[in-house]
Amino acid sequence: MNFQHTEDRRMLADSLNRFIAEQYAFDARDKIARSEEGYSREMWQRFCELGIIGAFFDEAAGGFGGDGFDVSVVFEALGRGLVVEPFLDALIVGRALAHAGNAKQRGIIAKLIDGATIASFAHDEPGSHYERARVSTRAARLGDGWVLNGAKGVVQLGEHADVLLVSARTSGGEQDEAGISLFVVPRDAKGVTLRGYRKIDGGRAAEVSLDGVKLEADALVGTEGGGYAVLTHAIGYGLVALASEAVGAMDVAKEHTLEYLRTRKQFGVPIGTFQALQHRMADVLLEIEQARSAAINAAAAVGESGVARERALSAAKYSIGRIGARVAEESIQMHGGIGMTWELPLAHYAKRLVMIDHQLGDEDHHLARYIKLGRASLA
Structure with a gap:
């Protein structure tokens, strides 16, 4: 299977990453996240003008994507920027309406895409x-x-x-x-x-x-x-989104930690030269690549149906929960006390990684679900 993104997806990811870097830097994001509203309607509208939500749906629903990898590239970029605007709910609600909604309800999807409606x-x-x-x-x-x-x-x-x-x-x-x-x-x-x-x-x-x-x-x-089947369909895309968002956040936590190891000195040398920290960082890098593989597997499987789809999704969510917690812990510990300060972006990435585990089922829930689905398939 070819896991290389299409040119359209690469262009979408590049545009979104550039917009976040230029317009949604950490200070701006922190101000939005701590505001009374908890998000920015203006920024939400600007994101929608980039066509981001249209990537969640196929042409029949008014979008231009709809594949698991379309969802993945968007949420990986959103994870890198710790974006707080309501993309996950737009995805889940929109996918449910596209899957089973009547004509009036499907009209809501167009309003989600252009940013006129929040769901x-x-x-x-x-x-x-x-x-x-x-x-x-x-x-x-x-x-x-x-x-x-x-x-x-x-x-x-x-x-x-x-x-x-x-x-x-x-x-x-x-x-x-x-x-x-x-x-x-x-x-x-x-x-x-x-x-x-x-x-x-x-x-x-x-x-x-x-x-x-x-x-x-x-x-x-x-x-x-008949709502359970619709929930299963829509939540599946939500799990792909969370797994991809977590990978984006892990990448940033990794970059910040590597930079700190290169610049923080002790005994006159960068602490990144200490073998113990090198080993710990190598383990973190391997874990992140495992998380990336799990997210890719989920994105590839979400368009299918049946037990294999659900096991791939639960495997990804379990992996993301376990690895996300480890990346958060190791990154903070290798920073020392400064890693816990509110002013350092790393602390916010760590919090987000921990909270992703608790959305749409934590690692314990999905491990048990994965095992149960496996037993059911053998019965």
């Missing part, structure tokens, strides 16, 4: 422990429409979203895959309450309460009770 993915719930099928939020028929009741947690930039993609159970038990449905919910719908808070790695998220939220019939995405 948030509202699936995780308190106590769900990353289990994709554990949905307690309920949706019941009300005339020709629906009424939703429940709660969602850690909804990225939920306060600023124009629409929420909400999972709710229309039938079955709390952990059944069958019976989960998806709904497009306007953020300002009556009965939607949001409590926003700042995240430790920058930006904001929100807890969402749904109290008797009434929706029209066309708010349902796909078929009633």
Whole structure:
């Protein structure tokens, strides 16, 4: 299999990396991440003008990409810049709507691409422990429409979203895959309450309460009770995005650490000449290349279906979680005390790497999922 990026992807990556380096340097990013909004609407619009979100979708959905590697090149660049704007949710929500949405819902994709709309993915719930099928939020028929009741947690930039993609159970038990449905919910719908808070790695998220939220019939995405398959499709692309973002962040952490080892002196010589630190740094470099391979494997598999796809995605997320934590720890330790200071960009990359592990399932969850899928395939 040829893993070389096409010329179009290389051009996209070059343009995005250049824009981030010139317009989204660390000081600017830090100011945005610590702002009351947790992101910059102006910067979001400028990113969208580059056509970044169009890379997430194929031509039928109004984009110009849609392949796993299109997603990968974008998020690797975003990871290098620690970008806090809501690209991940635009990807997941957009892929769900492209996969199963009606004509009205698919129209949202065009608004995502041009930056006119911000969407948030509202699936995780308190106590769900990353289990994709554990949905307690309920949706019941009300005339020709629906009424939703429940709660969602850690909804990225939920306060600023124009629409929420909400999972709710229309039938079955709390952990059944069958019976989960998806709904497009306007953020300002009556009965939607949001409590926003700042995240430790920058930006904001929100807890969402749904109290008797009434929706029209066309708010349902796909078929009633068929939402789990749509979630699996869309979250798969989210896992590719997170794996690629982590690789980008690891590369920057590596570069900063190498530069520090070359310039920091002790006993009159650069500390990078010490054999113990050389060995540790060599181990880190090997681990990062393993993470890169796992991300490439996930990007290659995400367009497929079945157990092989899901195992590749879980393997990548497990690898990223484990390696990301090690890169963060080793980079900080080799910097010494200065590695923990807020003013040093490295500390922010370390935080982001740790938090990536907790999005869409941590390493323990995906290791268990990988093993379970393997056993199921042998049964």
